[in-house]
Amino acid sequence: MTTPLMAQTPPHNPIPDIPSYSPGLEGVIAGESALCLVDEGDRGLRYRGYAVTELAEQSSFEEVAFLLLHGKLPTQQELEEFRAHLQQTRTYPDLVDTLLRAMPPTAHPMDILRSAVSLLGILDPEANDHAHLSNMRKAVRLLGQVPLITGRAYQLMHGKQGGQPDSSMSTAETLLVLLTDRKPDDAVFTMMARVLDVSLILYAEHELNASTFAARVAASTLTDLYGAITAAIATLKGPLHGGANEAVARMFIEIGSQDRAEEWVHNALKRKQRIMGFGHRVLKKGDIRSAIIKRHAEQLSNICGDTRWFNIATTVDRIMQEEKGLHPNLDFYTAVVYLLMGIPQDWYTPVFVCSRLSGWCAHVIEQQDHNRLIRPRALYTGPPPQSYVPIDQRH
């Protein structure tokens, strides 16, 4: 067994036969999953055995969500039924509406979603049933509800009366109507909805990333699915996880134009500033998803007649490869397409939630179908045994 793992045993550690330890669990296997193959080699990234390249080209987000949950591609009838279920559940209870209307203008969009999903769990009579079919029903309801809650939360916070989604709309169309000023009869709407759909496919699942892992740790106590998803939303919020595409967009806005990009990056590198959208804990040789969304970013830029963001992005990308040998990750060119669509930057991570929700739910169901409590150990680094000192003798 050759592992890259460090073995360090401080003097006070009580664990006998201490196994090797890898900070951040890097490279450590923490569970089994049939959902996703993360491979930088020939097999590429695959959901349930299907290449993400093929899914992004030929499939829809709803089809991919079905695939992740059920382990098979749907037949025409199954897909129609699945879509109908999602459409029927594009609604939410009054208590969630009360919450959304009570939000202060400073509320963080991810905190709103975290709280809203927690409330949904209070109100669902089958919340605490972790049987397979009950979890499946809850997953479908969440996939219907969360995009609507996301869009309404944005509209209420910003006093937007605008777009109202038609109940026949896809997840991508619903988000586009609610989060942007685009109208469904707008000439480029269909094109944008397709690119957003691709983006949702690409973000849907990525093995034991931190938010999915948090959901599985929670689920392993047999807590309810809403609780596990609440934990995942709380985790995705972190700037080292879900916040990256938003940070990339803010960088592009700060750079402003292509002719300033080269100098901006060189200066940032000189200052040892971290350039967002590059590198990945697992993917060291590049991210196949980045190439897919880059192609869509270029096409959409041309259709919109606005190549500014794409040109800034390719310049930053080129310099980072030249100077650092780093490849862009999925978040990098995603920022270009979201900027073109006019999705407000604060709401990029909630859009990520609407997609990754499919993977999270599939992981929670997989965990609870073959459950084993996730309870690791810590390497003790604290003081050696010491005796209690009465309070009047302390200093």
Place this chain on the structure above:
Amino acid sequence: MTTPLMAQTPPHNPIPDIPSYSPGLEGVIAGESALCLVDEGDRGLRYRGYAVTELAEQSSFEEVAFLLLHGKLPTQQELEEFRAHLQQTRTYPDLVDTLLRAMPPTAHPMDILRSAVSLLGILDPEANDHAHLSNMRKAVRLLGQVPLITGRAYQLMHGKQGGQPDSSMSTAETLLVLLTDRKPDDAVFTMMARVLDVSLILYAEHELNASTFAARVAASTLTDLYGAITAAIATLKGPLHGGANEAVARMFIEIGSQDRAEEWVHNALKRKQRIMGFGHRVLKKGDIRSAIIKRHAEQLSNICGDTRWFNIATTVDRIMQEEKGLHPNLDFYTAVVYLLMGIPQDWYTPVFVCSRLSGWCAHVIEQQDHNRLIRPRALYTGPPPQSYVPIDQRH
């Protein structure tokens, strides 16, 4: 290096040099911590180097919470200031009050706490600052707010107008006044408050249990402390984690009297029914905490003149050791003391939250002070690569 870990490499796993894998991360080291030494040997369970036996005898929950957060026992002045901070923060915002008043009678107490803490995060202007001192301030506020929210939620749901805590009360006294019909001038109140205080000390911290680990996974993305605690509450709710003492109490109530205990346990074992309150993922040779709370359970039973629960418990305990060689864990005799106090069973896990919150916050702060993203890998068990099939060719 001798490890008890299993090494299995299914054919499709893409990870080179695959490390050994232990289901549920059993025995796997997932991080470093100076907070807690879990040892079944001579060194016993220790918080920051201090034996839990000494802390339970000589200390208070507030002192232990200070110790966990600051890494040292407080001086008299530090403890007084810490207590004053907790007392000042025994209040909560109107939005949380609106939530508590809107709860349906079916709401799960843990879901209420999960949602309330999530809302607190929306409303705290320094929620998203993960600097050490900011996290410390938030931890103290939560330690003040959550016991009050717990008690008020109970009173509102059950139409209780009863006990109102005095702002000078300890965490244990506050919970006892809010969750039971005990009055502070009641003869046994002081004794009960002391036993509840011991219980809070014993539940305060236990290394990388599932809820603490979920909090650290969330915190490792640099998400906010409220989000990490929300994830922990969601995780503690699970019946394999925080729900055990409640299940023990329900078992004692079902048994009803000592003379029925022996037959009840034998029948349950014949039916292969799981007897709650025995065994532990880490502690195989018994739990020092169980001996401590057992002693208090016996004393309190005598003082109350009600030895029914204690007698049932010792009978079940004896038979389980005889028949299964299993030792009771902390949850087992805790059920006896909570039954004597009259804490409603549904609210045992929220009381656990009020205690473990101290350990969770200390772990989140420790994680973010020396952060590394927690992102493990999965062992792929899904189908081999397969080609996308157009929808009209599926069956």
